[in-house]
Amino acid sequence: MLEGREIKVEIFDINHAGEGVGRDEGKVVFVPGTVPGELVAVRLTEVHKNYVCGIPLEIISISENRQTPACAVSNNCGGCRLQHITYEEQLRLKTGLVRQNLARIGGADGALVKPIIGMADPWHYRNNVRLKVQRRNGRVLLGFYEQESHRLTIVDSNEEQPCLLAHRELNEVAISARRLMEKSGAQAALPEEVTLRRGSTGEIMVVMIAENGKNKELTGLAEGLILIPGVASVIEYQRPVTKKGYGRYKRLSGAEFIIDEIDGLKFKISAGSFYQVNPVQTAVLYQIALGYCGLQGQEEVADAYCGVGTITLYAARKAGMVRGYEVVPGAVQDARANADLNGIKNASFYQGPAEKVLPRHIAAGFRPSVILLDPPRSGCRPEVLEAAANSCARRIVYVSCDPATLARDVKRLSELGYELAEAQPVDMFPHTSHVETVVRIERK
């Protein structure tokens, strides 16, 4: 098989990146922009030992699940890799991805995976967008990089093509911010990147990253940004001096944080803290996680990778006491403030890597009956899983944003005396290839 060769491939699935999957001469073929069920003419662009990649030249037979993307730039923008597939089919494929991963990598029964819970309205759901800023031909552009390149996709700013995933108010703020930057003149310093975050209270935070060494020059821009309707906080992010350190967040105008509210709980969110991006589905996700915990009111619970203490405080309302573990110092401060804000007294938070702090607590005699795990995409470090098993917790509830690392960790846990009982995927990211899953794991 050679690069440049043209082949015909029948697509039968998608992979974790949303690319169509086919097979040729015993090798797996990945083809972006295709739909399972289609016969496609493909030019091979990369040939590896076990797989090949190609670009579609012609869709010879078109799937009934193909649709015209609603967004004009979706083919170039890296954000939405599944817009060419109907939403119903996206959901079916995502459920399939979770089943396959848990069965193949996790050694579990794929039938334990329930069909994914989708959104009634899968558009404009994101409360957080990260936009690159660029000056081109006398104009200022705010947008996303083209797939795997450093050109801005939304070439004529998002006034003509607003992002269909971002909350409408964030798109409006992006337009106002772009106009403000353009008005400030060709010599004025621009941020390299702007992140917009919105709480369900309607408060919007603008976080700017300056080009190296140009931090001071953003102060004037901040004074204009805070006047945009909805903007409650303007923050500047200063990159860390060393690779290992954390950057610094500095308030330029307005409040230090914004407030979000879910299921009667209020959450203070600072610029550096992780927060779920789809508020409608977050409420669904957390209710499932809480239901899987099966709390009766007296239990001790551990919540590793707790962020600003969201799931921790959900659990605290139903448990005897909860300990949250989180590595980012600012998020731990937010989590403690959130416990106070909600009058919750039975939650405590510990700052540090979960793989160090949780094993220490278990070794010191902490015996949670339920352990919540919600790690980043890389999944849990083995020390966390071993500590969970050493605690003899009767149940582990794992919230995952990557089915492959989830499956790997389910396998490790099965070697440590636990077994998968149920899995519920939730579509937190419609039109993208990302899949979120909550699983209930029981002690054997």
Ligand SMILES: C[S@@+](CC[C@H](N)C(=O)[O-])C[C@H]1O[C@@H](n2cnc3c(N)ncnc32)[C@H](O)[C@@H]1O
């Ligand atoms: C997927 S988020 C989940 C946060 C929270 N459960 C929520 O729903 O908002 C993962 C969190 O783990 C934190 N984190 C990453 N690595 C960690 C580690 N080694 N130990 C503890 N926390 C970590 C991140 O800062 C982030 O807040």
